[in-house]
Amino acid sequence: MTPSDRPLSPHLQVYKPQLTTMLSILHRACGVALALGSLMVVWWLVAAACGPEAFGTAQQFAASPLGTFMIFGWSVALFYHLCNGVRHLIWDTGHLLKIENAYRAGYAVLCATVLLTAAVWGCALKFSPDAALSAPIVSDTLANTTPKTEGWQ
C-alpha cells in the first residue's frame, strides 16, 4: 500500500481514557502476562521431576526478592484477569450491559482484585512452612511415599 496524504479518521489518541476501555485493554495485557507467568509453573514442575537440586534452585528463585516480586505481579494479574473474566462471563449472559452497570462492575472488579491480592498475600506471609512440616498429616504422607520416590532416582 502506498502512503497517502489524506487525513486519517480519529484513532485512539483522540479519545479520553475511560474506565471501561482501560479495564478492557488491561484484561488483555494481564492475559498475556499470565501466559508468560505460566512458565514459572512449568519450571517448578519440571524442576521437581529433575530432582532435589533443580527443585531447590527453583524454590530459591521463588523466595528471592526478584522471584517474590514476579510472583506478586503474577498474583495481581491473575486476580484482575479472574475477576474481570467473571464480569465478561456475566455480560455473556446478557446482564450488566447498561453503561452505568458496566462501570459499577468495573469498580467492583478493581476492589475485588485489591482485596483478593491483599488477603492471599496476608495468608502467604503468615503461613510458615515449618509449621506444616511438623504437622502430623504431612509427616505421615512423607513416610508413606518416601520409598516410592527413591525408585525414581
Added chain:
Amino acid sequence: MMDTKEKQGSMRSPLARARGLGAAGHGSGHWMAQRFTAIANIPLTLWLVYSIITLKGASHEVFVAWLGQPVNAVLMILFLLSVFYHAALGLQVVIEDYVHCSCAKITALIGIKFALLALAMASILSILKVAL
C-alpha cells in the same frame, strides 16, 4: 437464497443455522471453548494459589509427596490443560488483532501453539514422573 428461505419458515432451529458460520467456517467454537476453559480455570487457579501458599519453601521431598497424591496430580494436569488451552485461544486473538503482516502473523500463530503444547506436555510428563 437459502438464508431467506430458512428465515421464512424452516424447521431448522436458530442454533442449527448459526453453526459453522464465520470466515473460517468454525462458527462459535472458538468463543465457546474460551468460555468453557474460563469457567474451568476459576476453581483450578484458586486451588493452585492455595497450593502454592501451603507449599511455600517446601523441600523436594515434601513437594514430591504432595504431587504424589492422586487428587493433586489430577488437579494439576487439569489446570495445565485448561489454562494452556485458554492461553492458546487468547494469544491467538491478540496476534490476529495486532499482527497485520500475514507472514509474521501465521508464524506467530503456529509458533505460539507449538510452544504452549510443548510446555504443557513437559509439565504433564513431569507430573506423571513424580506421581506414578
